[in-house]
Amino acid sequence: MGKGTTFSAQITGLLQGGIFQPHEQLDYDSDWRKKLGDAYANKVEARVTCLCKGKPDDLTLRRLVVRYLKDSDRFSLSGWKHSGGQHRHDCRFYSVWPDDTSAGAYSSSVVRVNDDGTFSITLPVGLSRQTGTDKAASDVNPARHPRTGKSKPSMSLLGLGHFIWQQAEINTWKPQYVKNRQRNALWLASRINGMAQNIRISRLTLADVLLVSAVGEGAQKEANQQRVSYSKDNQKRMLAIALLKADAEQGYAEMQAGHLILSSPLGFPKLNVSPNVFRACERSFGNELSAWKAGHKVVAIVETEPPTRRYERINGRNVPITEAEVIGIALMRVTPRFIPVDSGYEAIIEARLCEEERSFIKPLRFDAEEDTLPDFVLTDVDGKESVPMEVFGMNTDEYRARRAVKTEGYNKEYGVGGWWSWDATRKDAEENIPAFPAQRD
Incomplete structure (x- = not known):
């Protein structure tokens, strides 16, 4: 497939956004660089969207992340996690695999x-x-x-x-x-x-x-x-x-x-x-x-x-x-909504997410053997590309060891407060499910 095609991108949520054609998305284009800088500085309000399939009705579709590369002093775009399949197959942000x-x-x-x-x-x-x-x-x-x-x-x-x-x-x-x-x-x-x-x-x-x-x-x-x-x-x-x-x-x-x-x-x-x-x-x-x-x-x-x-x-x-x-x-x-779940504990969280009208993805393992995927990913949290969610439902020595590794990895990538978890093995766990991260307005 090669590197894929660059399509138009739309920036919204800023006082001066706009649609940028492929030939305008260049590092030396001052307007493009400024708009990416503004979007990077205003992650809560700004949205950058790939228009490879035209303007989406839902602005959460084909969202892009603005990253700042300090070594080269430039901004770049990448697709949101787990969203590669939303793009056209010839788009540079397309991916068969979510991870x-x-x-x-x-x-x-x-x-x-x-x-x-x-x-x-x-x-x-x-x-x-x-x-x-x-x-x-x-x-x-x-x-x-x-x-x-x-x-x-x-x-x-x-x-x-x-x-x-x-x-x-x-x-x-x-x-x-x-x-x-x-x-x-x-x-x-x-x-x-x-x-x-x-x-x-x-x-x-x-x-x-x-x-x-x-x-x-x-x-x-x-x-x-x-x-x-x-x-x-x-x-x-x-x-x-x-x-x-x-x-x-x-x-x-x-x-x-x-x-x-x-x-x-x-x-x-x-x-x-x-x-x-x-x-x-x-x-x-x-x-x-x-x-x-x-x-x-x-x-x-x-x-x-x-x-x-x-x-x-x-x-x-x-x-x-x-x-x-x-x-x-x-x-x-x-679940009744055909979301795959691996346990009754996951089904409880899926039902609660739907009751609270949240947007989320259930990552799927395919035939992978590594247990590194989160149980759910929230996609409607202000200023965040995604928030991983973990349901810890076992209390064996082997499971606790895997849990420690996952916790360390999440803390390193998302920060101690940047992800959500529920210990379903604790007494009265179902009555004490932690609140979900705040939803964007």
């Missing part, structure tokens, strides 16, 4: 940004099945990578789920979302479908082999049926992304019996689960299964072999049954 930890999880070829802005992604088990030369799906668990300490040569199903959530900004929350469109299963299906148009796997557009929840005799059911037919006729593996069914007791019993039934699976084939795949899911996603049984929403990211059709004698008639063998199941616990 260095996520970027370091994979080899460089696992995710590629194409010239048209689409993504090419490598999965452990590809979607194109090639007879005789195809790697047996039974040789690998595509749902989650084992911890090896090395960059991964492919993206797991869980990593793909995180990638879609990040690129579609499902892991982002702002108060106005309540007024715009309620987040429900159909909203989620639409959001995932839209993102799948921009992802290529095994030279296939993901949307061509993707199953998502559908309601009634509508367009999505028909689309699911068409994708199943295409995959069956062309020997393509399929991906399904949907909530586990609400009745967890019945759903879990069905999984044990060899059948996976997702929420609103209209147009889906019958999903068969072998004992090996079920046990792998239990080993890798025990916490998510427990959350599901406790009544919480859990999203499944499922890969199957190409669908097949057989006939079953029912009531004296030969009835066609379309089915597919599941080769991997990744699970992701989410």
Whole structure:
């Protein structure tokens, strides 16, 4: 992608701001330098915004940070943390990854940004099945990578789920979302479908082999049926992304019996689960299964072999049954707003943030092994690019050691009072959640 293109930038919040064209954003341009200096000195009021996608209605989008480089006595711009995906793919501030930890999880070829802005992604088990030369799906668990300490040569199903959530900004929350469109299963299906148009796997557009929840005799059911037919006729593996069914007791019993039934699976084939795949899911996603049984929403990211059709004698008639063998199941616990969370403590904070009408991002780990990401990032604090938030929910020796390392790192980067934390292990912790940093007006 190279260094990317410089687009116009807008400075607001100053007595004299304005829009600066690319050719005006030069170190020796006195007006540009003065405006950047004023913005740097007035971080609370000033906003610098990249206009690579035009003027945004929401001035928190594509925000830029003004930095002063003392050694060279000049000002420079950089993108806000976790916002690289908001920019055009050819913009100099664009980034596939929200942070260095996520970027370091994979080899460089696992995710590629194409010239048209689409993504090419490598999965452990590809979607194109090639007879005789195809790697047996039974040789690998595509749902989650084992911890090896090395960059991964492919993206797991869980990593793909995180990638879609990040690129579609499902892991982002702002108060106005309540007024715009309620987040429900159909909203989620639409959001995932839209993102799948921009992802290529095994030279296939993901949307061509993707199953998502559908309601009634509508367009999505028909689309699911068409994708199943295409995959069956062309020997393509399929991906399904949907909530586990609400009745967890019945759903879990069905999984044990060899059948996976997702929420609103209209147009889906019958999903068969072998004992090996079920046990792998239990080993890798025990916490998510427990959350599901406790009544919480859990999203499944499922890969199957190409669908097949057989006939079953029912009531004296030969009835066609379309089915597919599941080769991997990744699970992701989410809140009612589909924000991923790793624990009940995180769910408490997510709910409190939404109640107080705060804007935040939930950073996602993908397949990274380092535990360096904050649990949440506030994006609406006056004069601050972001404020990391940590939920400390365990009290083991190993966890306390990691907590000490994180605390030292945050204090060094943000200052002792520049980040937020909650010790959820203390007595009456839920009644003593610290106040969140003040919100900008």
